[in-house]
Amino acid sequence: MTIGEIAKLAGVAKSTVSRYLNGGSVGERTKIKIERVIKETGYVPNTFARSLKAKKTNIIGTIVPRLNSYATSQTLIGIDEQLREQNYQLLISNTSQDIKREIESIYTLANQKIAGIILLATRLTDEHFEAFQKIDVPVLLVGQQDPRCYSLIHNDEEAGYELGRYIIGQGHRKIAYLGVTEEDIAVGVKRKLGFKKAISHESDCEVTYFETSFNLKEAIKKFPEIYVTYKPSIIVCATDNIALGVLKAAQMEGLHVPEDLSITGFGGYEVTEITHPSITTAKFNYKEAGVLAAKNIVKLVNNEEIEKITVSNFDMIIRESVDKLN
Amino acid sequence: MTIGEIAKLAGVAKSTVSRYLNGGSVGERTKIKIERVIKETGYVPNTFARSLKAKKTNIIGTIVPRLNSYATSQTLIGIDEQLREQNYQLLISNTSQDIKREIESIYTLANQKIAGIILLATRLTDEHFEAFQKIDVPVLLVGQQDPRCYSLIHNDEEAGYELGRYIIGQGHRKIAYLGVTEEDIAVGVKRKLGFKKAISHESDCEVTYFETSFNLKEAIKKFPEIYVTYKPSIIVCATDNIALGVLKAAQMEGLHVPEDLSITGFGGYEVTEITHPSITTAKFNYKEAGVLAAKNIVKLVNNEEIEKITVSNFDMIIRESVDKLN
DNA sequence: CTGAAAGCGCTTACAG
DNA sequence: CTGAAAGCGCTTACAG
Secondary structure, eight states: OOHHHHHHHHTSOHHHHHHHHTTOOOOHHHHHHHHHHHHHHTOOOOHHHHHHHHSOOSEEEEEESOSSOHHHHHHHHHHHHHHHHTTOEEEEEEOTTOHHHHHHHHHHHHHTTOSEEEEEOSSOOHHHHHHHHHSOSOEEEESOOOTTSEEEEEOHHHHHHHHHHHHHHTTOOEEEEEEOOTTSIIIIIIHHHHHHHHHHTOSSOEEEEEEOOSOHHHHHHHHHHHHHHHOOSEEEESSHHHHHHHHHHHHHTTOOTTTTOEEEEEEOOGGGGTSSSOOEEEEEOHHHHHHHHHHHHHHHHTTOOOOSEEEEOEEEEOOSSSOOOO | OOHHHHHHHHTSOHHHHHHHHTTOOOOHHHHHHHHHHHHHHTOOOOHHHHHHHHSOOSEEEEEESOSSOHHHHHHHHHHHHHHHHTTOEEEEEEOTTOHHHHHHHHHHHHHTTOSEEEEEOSSOOHHHHHHHHHSOSOEEEESOOOTTSEEEEEOHHHHHHHHHHHHHHTTOOEEEEEEOOTTSIIIIIIHHHHHHHHHHTOSSOEEEEEEOOSOHHHHHHHHHHHHHHHOOSEEEESSHHHHHHHHHHHHHTTOOTTTTOEEEEEEOOTHHHHSSSOOEEEEEOHHHHHHHHHHHHHHHHTTOOOOSEEEEOEEEEOOSSSOOOO
């Protein structure tokens, strides 16, 4: 089925059918004729021909560092849902945490004439910004921010602050903060920053900062060093994954959480609810963030104005892993 | 940059450049000229024009019921990796467990002239097969099988059998099997079937079969009914998710796993390793299955022969959640 | 091995 | 409101 055949069957010109399809001005009677033929034949326009001419598509490319992460999948679900609603299509490009492939993807997507790019960002390099500039496609960063880009971020700093206030309120005064590299602004810097602010009000509070990777198993290995040498009443972990590792390590040591040691995370991953004890965490609403991201990129694609930075919120989820001290 | 400009710069005809691009016969000297110009200009062919003419793409569409599942993401990672290697592109279509959207996706993908479809199947209906027949695109089922289709399945029955033998070997004789609907052939029927075979050798073995959904929280709710009324020494759960729910429920009741109650799952989800106790399970190799699926669909696309059914294997992962009874 | 020409299915000025 | 024609960037017989 081509537009030509439809035209013939409806007794009009191809251009008229095209106009009908694209909401141009078509007479009432012609409209009805065309409508009928299209319905009868089940005609669907050829996307390639369309894109070839229009030189753009209604596809939004989303670059993700990894597929097997709660944050990623929830965000993608939100993006997908919203994009579908606005008649855009989602194309997912997975880079397996390879920063080179991330850069490549930017160019490849641009080359495929996708309408816009959403980048679930981790670490941003100069090459990223060079790519953004070279391609003529709107880009939205998710999870990290930079003055050179539009971005949607989670409220990491505020989350760090509230979580800090909460554990202070529970009486904790000897704290281990298990963070990640400061190369990751959102997770490594912002969360810690907020947390520091929260405890800066207390004079009798002792905090030692440790660092690990995002890897759960590495957190398990790191545990003895923190616990044995420092003996904190609580370990504040920069991600739920790390918290999960610490919990596992503590339990392998025969410790009772939270009686012997309290633990908190950040993220709100589903599993934190079903561990025993369940983990107190600052939950980011990834799916909603995905919806916002989709709305924003579509606006950018259509040259509408948006804020340089959109902030998606979080909820403190109080559960069982933090002990109330006297 | 178009092929025309390249042709002009290289002093040859468009058709020659096209031939060069597609590996046709081109003289050595012409080849060098074209090569240089392409390198200098950074020319990349327009995908749409290409697909418009060739009437097909190198895109493999993968339809998934949900994005936020371990099995899905691992499978996708495997598919993506392999497809990339063979110069195909992956397009993911998420249906949010809506069977209507699943059918729609089949048609939509076909309409987009994708080369082949991989369907991570759950429940298969007549409409599915009708769609497969109507579209002229090769389809590969993953996770379920049907005589009307090529498929790649996990060795569910064998996994059920081995797991059954294992717990028998550990001395369990009063068993609760917590399964799912038989509408799901792989999970609901095959795993149970294998399990039944395993225990059929024992004369002194008592098994009661229960049913729940795939939902973790529902498994939690279901727990009292099973435990209180039947008091098994072990609950064999048809999925890791269900096992996770049962574990959580047992721990909320103050039970010790495995001393008071043993638990097993199927799947090999990452979390089963970090719960306390870690869960004994039959681990399917989802990523490898994804790789196999990608290889198979590419073969189908290229009209190569493949087996009607490919079976991806599993490993029994013995961990802490099963007690050894005297 | 190489080139001129037709055509893939659509959209978009341009006339009328 | 409607139609004829050109053109988007490529590929593919067909000649040579």
